[in-house]
Amino acid sequence: MAWLISGRRTGVRVVSVERDAHRAEQVAQLFTDVPDVEILHGDWTLIAEHAPFDLLIVDGGGNGKQGPAANPEQLLHPAGTIVIDDFTPLKEWPPLHAGQPDQARLHWLEHPALLATEVRLAPDLSTIVATRRPS
Ligand SMILES: C[S@@+](CC[C@H](N)C(=O)[O-])C[C@H]1O[C@@H](n2cnc3c(N)ncnc32)[C@H](O)[C@@H]1O
Incomplete structure (x- = not known):
């Protein structure tokens, strides 16, 4: 997902779903200050x-x-x-x-x-x- 975020044009929204709670939390923290990125915890x-x-x-x-x-x-x-x-x-x-x-x-x-x-x-x-x- 990082490659999508780093390669997108300004304003392009990225949404990712991850079922592993720990992984989802870690990734959400990683991108917490990055605009237009949403990490969801749950089923796809x-x-x-x-x-x-x-x-x-x-x-x-x-x-x-x-x-x-x-x-x-x-x-x-x-x-x-x-x-x-x-x-x-x-x-x-x-x-x-x-x-x-x-x-x-x-x-x-x-x-x-x-x-x-x-x-x-x-x-x-x-x-x-x-x-x-x-x-
Ligand atoms: C190949 S990894 C990709 C991780 C991340 N999306 C990325 O781009 O680097 C696949 C991920 O899908 C998650 N996953 C597998 N089945 C899922 C499901 N049914 N719903 C949500 N996430 C799922 C796994 O926990 C794993 O972290």
Whole structure:
């Protein structure tokens, strides 16, 4: 999150949700004097109260791997971008995970409201970047 804060233009709002109480408190203290930064303690779903966003980084809950996926139509402005990280690189189509259809990856790559692609960051790591289709 620090890179987002340091790289943003003046006035751009940053909201982050962290479920670990100690971590959330430490991060909130770290950014206490930094304007337009809000650190929320709780489940990722709290982010909906602050939506819609131009950019949403899903790096805790909401990635659809375990539990419900974030809803881009609720959480993003049209043409807003969502990033879902921590995938192994795509090796076949349709994609498999542990020998089964990779439902999380398919959810994002075939989401009707998104234009999505996968970006390989390392031999064993990839991320999905998707833009909400402008209506
Ligand atoms: C990869 S770290 C990213 C931390 C931080 N957002 C950053 O950008 O540096 C993932 C964080 O998501 C938190 N997390 C995992 N599941 C979560 C959930 N369901 N709701 C809120 N936070 C969650 C973890 O506690 C962990 O601190």
